Amino acid sequence: MQLRRKHAVLLWILFCSGLAEALEPISTTIAVGAVGIGMGIGRYAACYFRECCQPDWISFNHTGLQLDLRRRLFGQHLASGIILKALDGFMNNDSPKKPLVLSLHGPTGTGKNFVSKIIAENLYKKGMNSHFVHVVIATLHFPHVSRIETYKTQLKQWIKGNVSSCARSMFIFDEMDKMPPGLMDSIKPYLDYYDKVDGVSYRKAVFIFLSNAGGQSIIETTLQFWKAGRDREEMELRDLEKTLSLSAFNDESSGLWRSSLIDKHLVDLFVPFLPLEHKHVVQCVLAEMEARGVELDRSTAEQVAEDLIYFSSEKIFSSKGCKTIVSKLDFYV
Structure with a gap:
């Protein structure tokens, strides 16, 4: 690829040099300009056929996300509203102060993975197949607690490399409740309010944590509403958010057990997914x-x-x- 690119540039130089000689005494700056145009066209052509970290491939579709959440996600009025507002505010901010960090909690089968897919589809042209969407599965990628120090190094290098390639990267951490305790603290600097960490800015990245932790408290709160004859749509984030953050912090199996990510308020929103009727x-x-x-x-x-x-x-x-x-x-x- 690099060799072909050099050949293309050389051809443009030869062409423009001949063009400059043919058009003398017109200034050779024309040739220089032509080379610049040619290289720009080359980059544009490459990104036309291949995914690049550019607006043509990465752009927030507010209307699409809103419609998908309404038509494809059922029984999750809280999650839908929270996620839409969070993504809308973050993606429309050209200079966010920190990465967007969402922690999705709830019983199995309630739509946490599905929502991650919907988000990807409305941020990236290729959706979950985008080179800039990265999925980490705790039991697959970090199966041995005894290797946690190695995992910490690998995770930091992996995130740094991907964000260096594209600032608008998205990371989905599945099975957070099975993540080795302490592992996520290793990426705290990347989620904090730093302009850059080792020369790399993480402020435009999106981090999504998926967890069953706190699921029981969500079920109990939803059941209380049902027993009281109240509509589940009356539930608000304040009815669950504090309980969720405490569950994630105090539950040894949460993946965020006593984590500095919670202690330092680096998780922007704890998003509850209600049990389905x-x-x-x-x-x-x-x-x-x-x-x-x-x-x-x-x-x-x-x-x-x-x-x-x-x-x-x-x-x-x-x-x-x-x-x-x-x-x-x-x-x-």
């Missing part, structure tokens, strides 16, 4: 049907939803949210 599971099934191009059939969707397991004595919430509906639907379609 039967009606939300039905919506998930209908959405999956639509995605498959299958004729929408509410009675089938109801059957699939009925097949799932619901927990608590009242059997209000799906124990796995919408996580298993894809395989369940296969039995009906």
